[in-house]
C-alpha cells in the first residue's frame with residue numbers, strides 16, 4: 001500500500017492517450033498519484049528526479065523505438081518503466097521488457113480501473129527489488145570481510161557461493177567453483193588417517209541440522225597445500241522450511257593446532273632431558289597394560305633412583321647436576337629398545353617401561369645393563385663423574401594390574417635396593433608392600449596429628465635408689481590415633497624422623513613438657529626436672545637451641561628444670577657442629593643426658609669431650625642384670641665411670657626387686673622403670689608428685 005502521493009512521469013506525444021492516462025491515474029481511489037506529463041524524451045530526462053515510475057511511449061518526436069527506453073534506463077535504472085505502445089509496436093515493447101522495462105500496455109486499451117493498480121504494484125515491486133539488492137550487497141560485503149571462510153551449496157551439493165577467504169583456502173575462485181560438486185572444491189581428509197572426511201554440508205542437508213567438522217580435519221587446497229580447519233555446516237531453508245542447500249563456515253586453525261601440539265608436547269616431556277615425563281609415562285603404561293592384557297603378554301617397570309645424586313648436586317652445583325641427569329637420560333636410552341619408554345619422574349628418578357618381557361629374568365638383564373651403563377664415568381665439563389643407581393622392578397601382571405599399583409610397588413622395591421646396598425636392583429616382593437603401605441598410611445595420618453591434637457605426653461618418674469624419692473621425670477610421647485588407639489613412639493618416631501615431621505613434633509613435646517612442669521610448680525608441687533627425648537634430626541635442624549630458649553621464655557620454666565636426653569648416634573656425628581650445639585644448650589642452662597648408653601659405640605672418650613650431666617644405662621643391660629655376668633660388669637663399670645666423671649647415672653628399665661637390689665648394691669644413684677611406675681598421663685603423675693612412688697624397697 002502506498003499512502004504518500006507518488007510522482008509519475010508520463011512521456012507521451014499522443015494527446016488523447018495522455019488524457020486517458022491522466023484521468024485514470026488522478027481518479028484512482030486506492031492510490032494517489034501526481035502525474036507530470038511531457039511530450040518529448042529530452043523533457044522527460046530532465047524530470048527524472050523524485051520520480052517513482054515512468055510511463056513512456058517509445059515513439060516520440062525526439063526519440064524513436066528502443067532507443068527511447070535505453071536513454072531513460074541508462075540514466076535511471078532504479079525507476080520502473082512501463083511502456084505504452086500500439087499493437088504494431090509490440091515487438092519493440094517486448095524488447096524493452098527484456099532490457100529491463102517492467103511491462104508494456106496497449107495505449108488504446110487502457111483500463112481506467114486496472115491502470116492505477118498496475119502502476120502501484122510496479123512501484124512496490126521496484127522498491128522491494130531495490131531493497132533486496134542492497135541486502136545482497138550488504139551480505140556480500142560482510143561475507144567477504146569476515147575472517148572465516150564461507151561456502152554454500154544447493155540441495156544437490158553443487159557450490160553456489162564462496163567468499164574471499166574460502167577462495168584463498170580452497171584455491172578456487174567463486175566463478176570457477178560455482179556449479180561444481182562440493183567435493184571437488186572442498187577436499188578434506190582426516191588428519192590422522194588421511195581418509196577423506198565426511199562431507200559436512202551433505203550431512204547438514206541430509207540430517208537437516210548443524211553439524212561440526214570431524215576433529216583434526218585437514219583441507220587440501222587445489223595446489224596441494226594443506227591447512228588444518230575447524231568449524232561447522234548448517235542447512236539453509238526456504239520460506240516453507242524446506243532444505244534448499246547448506247552453508248559452511250570454517251577457518252584455518254593450523255597455527256592454533258601447531259600451538260596445541262607444542263603445548264601438549266611440553267606438558268608431556270621433561271624440559272631438562274626431553275624424556276617423557278610422569279604424565280606421559282602414566283599414559284603409556286596404561287596403554288601398555290591394556291595391550292598386554294589383550295595379548296596376554298608381560299611387561300616390566302624399572303624404577304631407577306640415582307645413588308648419592310644430591311651429594312654431586314650440592315658439591316658441584318646444579319648446572320653440573322643437570323648435565324649429569326641429561327647424560328643419565330641418554331645412557332638409559334641406549335639400553336632399551338626403541339619401543340620401550342624411558343621417562344624422568346623428576347629429581348633423580350627415572351622410570352623405564354619395557355614392553356615385551358617374556359620372563360621376569362629378562363627385566364633383570366635390562367636392569368643389569370642399565371646399572372652397567374650408569375657406572376661408566378660421565379664426562380661433564382672437566383669433571384669425570386661416577387654415579388650408580390638403585391632399581392626396583394615390577395612386572396605386569398604378577399605385581400599389579402594397574403599403573404598406580406605397579407609404580408608404587410616399583411618405588412618400594414627401589415627403596416629396598418637402596419637399603420640392601422645401592423648399585424643394585426630388587427624385584428618387588430609382597431613383604432615389602434605390607435611394610436611400606438603401613439608406613440605410608442602412618443606417615444599420612446601423622447601429618448595431621450599435631451593440629452588434630454592427637455599427641456600427648458606420658459610421664460615416668462626417676463627415683464633416687466638410696467632414698468626412694470623422686471629426682472626427676474621423663475616425658476614420653478604417645479599418639480592417640482583415631483583408629484589404632486594409643487600408638488607407642490617406637491612405631492612412629494622413626495617415620496617422623498625420616499620425613500622431617502620430627503621437628504614440629506619435637507617442638508610440640510618441648511613446649512608441652514615445659515608448660516606441664518611449670519603448671520605443677522605453680523600448683524605448689526615439689527619442683528621436678530623434666531626430661532624430654534631429642535632425636536638427632538631435631539638437634540641438627542637449624543635453630544634448635546634458639547627454639548629451646550624461646551620456649552623456656554614463653555612457658556616461664558627455669559632452664560635448670562629442663563633436661564634433654566640425647567643419643568650416642570648424635571654425639572658420633574660430625575663432632576664440630578655437635579659440640580657447638582651442645583655448648584649453646586649448656587649456655588642456656590639446660591641439663592644434658594646421654595640416653596641408651598651402652599647400645600652404640602659407648603666410647604668413654606667422647607663422654608669426656610662433651611658437657612654431659614647424666615648417663616642413662618640402657619634397659620637391655622638392666623634386664624639381664626641378674627642372669628648375665630657380662631651385663632652386670634658393664635653396669636658396674638658405667639656406675640664407676642659416672643662417679644669419677646661426676647655424672648649422674650640412671651638405670652633404665654628397672655622392673656623387679658632383684659634388679660633394684662643389685663643396682664643398690666653397686667651404688668647406682670638413680671633408676672627408672674615399671675618397678676616404680678609405668679609412664680602415666682599428667683593427671684595421674686600429679687598423684688605421684690603429691691604422695692610419692694611406692695617405697696617398700698626403701699624401708
Ligand code: C2E
Nearest residue numbers: 476477488489490509533534535653654655673674675679
Ligand atoms: P627411651 O628414651 O629409652 O624411653 C624409655 C622407654 O622405655 C619408654 O618407652 C618407656 O615406656 C620404656 N620403659 C620404662 N620403664 C620400663 C620398664 O621397666 N620396662 C620396659 N620394658 N620398658 C620400660 P616408650 O615410651 O615406648 O618410648 C620408646 C622410645 O621412643 C624412647 O626410648 C625414646 O627414644 C623415644 N621417644 C619417646 N618419646 C619421645 C619424644 O618425645 N621425642 C623423641 N624424639 N623420642 C621419643
Ligand code: CA
Nearest residue numbers: 474533565595
Ligand atoms: Ca629417654
Ligand code: CA
Nearest residue numbers: 595596616652
Ligand atoms: Ca633409654
